[in-house]
Amino acid sequence: MRHAFSADFGLAPGYLNTPSIGVPPVPVADAVTEAVDRWRAGADAPPDFDAAVATTREAFARIVGVPADRVAIGASVSQLLAAVAAGLPDGARVLAAEGEFTSVTFPFAAQAHRGVSVREAPLAELPSVVDGRDLVAVSVAQSADGAVVDLAALHAAAESADVPVVLDVSQAAGWLPLDLEWADWVVGAGYKWLLSPRGAAWLAVHPRVLERGRPVAANWYAGEDPWQTVYGMPLRLANGARRYDLSPSWLAFVGASVALPYLASLDLQAVHDHCTGLADSLLGKLGLPARGSAIVALDAGSAADRLAAAGVRSSIRAGHVRLGFHLYNTEEDVERVLDALG
Numbered sequence: 001m002r003h004a005f006s007a008d009f010g011l012a013p014g015y016l017n018t019p020s021i022g023v024p025p026v027p028v029a030d031a032v033t034e035a036v037d038r039w040r041a042g043a044d045a046p047p048d049f050d051a052a053v054a055t056t057r058e059a060f061a062r063i064v065g066v067p068a069d070r071v072a073i074g075a076s077v078s079q080l081l082a083a084v085a086a087g088l089p090d091g092a093r094v095l096a097a098e099g100e101f102t103s104v105t106f107p108f109a110a111q112a113h114r115g116v117s118v119r120e121a122p123l124a125e126l127p128s129v130v131d132g133r134d135l136v137a138v139s140v141a142q143s144a145d146g147a148v149v150d151l152a153a154l155h156a157a158a159e160s161a162d163v164p165v166v167l168d169v170s171q172a173a174g175w176l177p178l179d180l181e182w183a184d185w186v187v188g189a190g191y192k193w194l195l196s197p198r199g200a201a202w203l204a205v206h207p208r209v210l211e212r213g214r215p216v217a218a219n220w221y222a223g224e225d226p227w228q229t230v231y232g233m234p235l236r237l238a239n240g241a242r243r244y245d246l247s248p249s250w251l252a253f254v255g256a257s258v259a260l261p262y263l264a265s266l267d268l269q270a271v272h273d274h275c276t277g278l279a280d281s282l283l284g285k286l287g288l289p290a291r292g293s294a295i296v297a298l299d300a301g302s303a304a305d306r307l308a309a310a311g312v313r314s315s316i317r318a319g320h321v322r323l324g325f326h327l328y329n330t331e332e333d334v335e336r337v338l339d340a341l342g
Contacts, residue, residue, distance in 0.1 A: 002328050005266055005274075009328040014336050017313040018324035019143065019171060019295055022195040028259045032197060035254040047227065049250045052257035056190075059260030060202040063194075063268075064169055064186050065179035072203045072244035073253070077168055078103040079217065080187050080203040081137070082110075083244050084166060086214035091115035092134040095163075097123045099318065101143040104168050108137060127153035131161040138165075140172035144318040146279075146295025148176070155182050164209055175275040175294045175326060177268040184209045190252070193294075193326060195259040199252030205241040213244060221247040271327060278325040282334045286341070296323045303341060310340035 002009045007025035015023060024032075038044050053073060061068040074080040085107040088094070094108045098120040109118050121129050123142060127150060130136055136158060141148050151167075158165045164184035172178065174193030180186050186204040190196030205213065215222060215237060222245040223229025224238045237243040263271075275294035283290055286298070297320040304321050307314050312333075315322050323337065 002330075004330075005271065005327045007262065007327070011328060012311070013330075013332050014311040015313045016323040016325065016329065016333060016337070017315055018193060018326040019146075019317075019322055020192070020315045020324075021198075022174075022192045022326065023328060024195045024197075024255065024259060025262060028195060028255050028262070031258045032251055032255040035251050039251075044250075046250075049248060049253060050226075052250075052253045053248050055257040056200065056202065056253055056260050059257075059264045060173075060188065060194075061204065062264040063173050063178065063260065064188065064204060066181050066183075066186060066204045070204045070206065070241050072205060072241045073248055074201045074203060074217075074244070074246040075199050075249055075252075076103065076201050077170060077187050077189050078107050079246065080201055080244065081107040081166065081168075081185075082216050083203075083213040084135075084137075084185055085111050085116070086216045087212045088114075088116055088135065092117075093132070094118045095126065095130060095133040095136045095138075096120050097126055097138045097142065097149070099142070099144055100137075101139055101168070101170075104137050104139055104166070108135075123147055123149055126150075127157040130154070130157040130163050133161075133163050136163055136165045137168075139168040139170065140178070141169075141176065141293060141295060143171050144322070145297035145320065146171065146291065146293035146322075146324075148172070148293055151180075164212070171295065174263055175268075175271055177272055180204070185213075190256045190259070193324075194256070194263060196256035197252040199249035200256040203241070203244055205244065210241065215243050217246055218243075219245075219247050221245045274327070275325045275329070278329055278331065278334055279323075281331065282323070282325075282337055285334070285338055294325050296325075297321070298323070298341075306340045306342075307337065310336055312336055312340055 169188040190200040191198035280290035
């Protein structure tokens with residue numbers, strides 16, 4: 001058991017795989033367990049989960065720095081971005097980072113039959129090639145190596161060129177302080193740094209692009225009053241961002257309704273300093289330059305096997321060992337990696 005940032009985490013030392021799966025605080029896991037017990041006993045009705053969903057909207061909004069009424073819910077990043085991709089005009093030109101996670105790029109690439117194209121550019125060069133595009137879609141922190149896009153430069157370039165921007169915060173929200181009110185679309189999955197069960201995701205929609213998406217998964221829960229839109233025509237979706245809602249995965253949102261308010265209550269600058277401090281400490285002790293990211297990518301070689309033998313949980317991405325430092329990690333984890341790598 002580890003205690004960090006006023007919460008207990010039931011994990012052993014050496015867990016550095018948050019970029020793949022975050023580990024919940026004990027109250028989050030307990031909430032899901034209790035929900036399973038209620039399910040087992042037939043103690044819930046569908047509307048009983050609405051409060052949990054509403055709680056996550058508000059908390060996600062606080063974490064990414066947008067108004068809560070902009071937030072739609074879903075199950076995954078790609079499902080939510082499908083609504084953005086379907087709303088692009090024929091022949092639209094999308095700009096993405098080179099090597100971007102495919103849940104960000106594939107929804108747009110799948111529109112190729114309409115002439116939609118996706119051009120990749122190196123992450124550092126992205127702001128300089130925005131002009132002439134119809135949309136920019138990029139992760140705030142890259143999945144493969146944790147590199148962080150220059151948000152200020154991207155904002156300025158997109159505003160100057162009048163190009164809308166999609167930001168995926170799945171590898172950033174929870175450790176990186178964010179103020180993304182300016183972005184047109186902000187999407188994020190909950191099961192990594194947001195410490196929630198898989199199956200909960202969110203999409204913040206700026207009012208200026210509300211009509212540009214297409215609710216390809218239109219359903220009863222996307223109605224203004226979901227409990228009045230369960231039967232019959234005509235189509236009657238919510239006026240705001242909720243028109244993009246997917247019917248929630250109940251147990252996932254129960255967990256997220258505890259995890260996200262907890263994270264939103266923290267001093268995220270302190271969280272950032274803790275996480276990046278550990279990551280940069282490891283890099284420094286390996287003779288590598290600091291990067292200011294909670295995610296570290298190291299040359300693989302035999303490192304993966306040596307880390308696993310030392311009880312370090314990590315992953316292999318793009319030919320590198322990927323490590324992530326979150327709330328529950330300490331300098332002990334840094335030393336464990338160093339001992340394993342010799």
